Amino acid sequence: MKTSKTEIAARFPQHPDTERDILGAVLVDNEVLEVVKQHLSPSDFFVPAHWRIFSVMQDLAAGGKPVELNLLCDALADDLEVRAAGGPAFIASLGDGVHRNAPITHWARMIHDAAILRRAAYAGEALTKAALQPHAKVE
Numbered sequence: 671m672k673t674s675k676t677e678i679a680a681r682f683p684q685h686p687d688t689e690r691d692i693l694g695a696v697l698v699d700n701e702v703l704e705v706v707k708q709h710l711s712p713s714d715f716f717v718p719a720h721w722r723i724f725s726v727m728q729d730l731a732a733g734g735k736p737v738e739l740n741l742l743c744d745a746l747a748d749d750l751e752v753r754a755a756g757g758p759a760f761i762a763s764l765g766d767g768v769h770r771n772a773p774i775t776h777w778a779r780m781i782h783d784a785a786i787l788r789r790a791a792y793a794g795e796a797l798t799k800a801a802l803q804p805h806a807k808v809e
Contacts, residue, residue, distance in 0.1 A: 692710075692781065693724060693727070697739065698770060700737045705774050714785035722746065723761065746761065
């Protein structure tokens, strides 16, 4: 029985709901972005649409612009990952249910730790494939 890539990816450490909550917290309060940036980079996000959104949030802030819904939607209008996730409606829903006193640092550490574990799993998988190649060498 062969396992699909989707089934394998589902086993990797991930917190998609927490990723979403962090993005929503940034939309609710832009100052949260400074806290999150201390712990996360875009590549720490598991969901492709989430890392794209986080990347654009950082770009907006670096350009001195507010991280707000209209600018974010405009900047991501042509992004296929974000469009597949639901586009502007998805972005607008990020802040739903997120409160101002959310445990942002804890959430960011959870996502970062999961990203480290995923990277270790990917590296292990790559090493295993390389070691099992015909004529594999130690070097």
